[in-house]
Amino acid sequence: MQMQVFIYCYILSCMSVAFGQITWHKLSTSEYYIQTGSTVNHQTAVDSCALLNAKLARIKTTQVQQFLVNIITGTTQYLYIGLTRINLDKTGFQWNDGTNVTSGETQWIVGEPNNYLDRNEYCVEMRGDYGYNYRWNDVPCNSHRNYICERHKDITVNGSSVQFVYSSKSHTVLDVVYRMCLSIAPYKVEASARMLDESLPHRFNVIPIDIRSYLFIARLERIDLNSGWSTSEINIFWIAYFNTPVEIN
Structure with missing residues (x-):
């Protein structure tokens, strides 16, 4: 029993170190957490959001895009969002709620997504350098990035x-x-x-x-x-x- 208590306390301590002081930013019925600590690969970003009862952010409107850009600016340059490639078509991407990016508002950098040099760019980041203003770019999923988690208010x-x-x-x-x-x-x-x-x-x-x-x-x-x-x-x-x-x- 003492060992179980020790392990539980150790896990809580590790989570505290990993996430630090968490601030959630509210917009409508969603809340967003901008992770700006150590960069991680895509799967670790997914798992880290899950520990917060959240998922990588879905950015389906310009309103959400601009809301996040205003928060992110000046903090970090590259952040994973909840969009991944399902085929090599330009519209072959899917949000983590199962909806496809086939029409509607998108925020791609001009010329993206391009699966550059066939590098298996199956994940998507918001990119802030070179004046891109955190528009979207496809990247390999083993790239180390910060990330944005999204959860719905209870x-x-x-x-x-x-x-x-x-x-x-x-x-x-x-x-x-x-x-x-x-x-x-x-x-x-x-x-x-x-x-x-x-x-x-x-x-x-x-x-x-x-x-x-x-x-x-x-x-x-x-x-x-x-x-x-x-x-x-x-x-x-x-x-x-x-x-x-x-x-x-």
């Missing part, structure tokens, strides 16, 4: 349900159905519970242990007394957290 959905619950022990496991259709599963759920008859002394902790798109499975623990309880109406309150848009039906 979207929350909440609800409650009353259940008849019995337990012979101080805890039990139950399914909590959202009573609404969510298009994706939340990445986190927080929940609480109390007796419908609030005059009763029963107090509970609710610990979600398995989160799905239509319900979560929770451990219900009585904390006022180490005992079970007779069949009772218990009100379960929950808040579901999403970092991408969710449809609710």
Whole structure:
């Protein structure tokens, strides 16, 4: 157990050194982190954003491009974004959300992308030197660059349900159905519970242990007394957290 705690603390310490003081810049429903420390290859950039519950930035509008340029200017010259090559056509690039760059706004440097000298330029950077003003350029994915992470601000959905619950022990496991259709599963759920008859002394902790798109499975623990309880109406309150848009039906 002590070894596990040591390893956990060590990982947190390494993350702190790697990321330092993180500042997220907000635009609409997205937040952006500009990494300006040690440069890394593309896969390490992807993995580093994932540790922050984020992805390499998608720049689909001139508004987003200019917003980022204003932040980046004067910090670093080359930054990976979330665009990669899927074929050798000029429009053969895809964002990391699965959408292709086939039309609409793009920010390529004049003459790019060119897969220069057939060097397998399958990744994309924003390039700030030579007056390019952070327009896009294709580069080999083993090139060392800084990067931009993007995440969506949390979207929350909440609800409650009353259940008849019995337990012979101080805890039990139950399914909590959202009573609404969510298009994706939340990445986190927080929940609480109390007796419908609030005059009763029963107090509970609710610990979600398995989160799905239509319900979560929770451990219900009585904390006022180490005992079970007779069949009772218990009100379960929950808040579901999403970092991408969710449809609710």
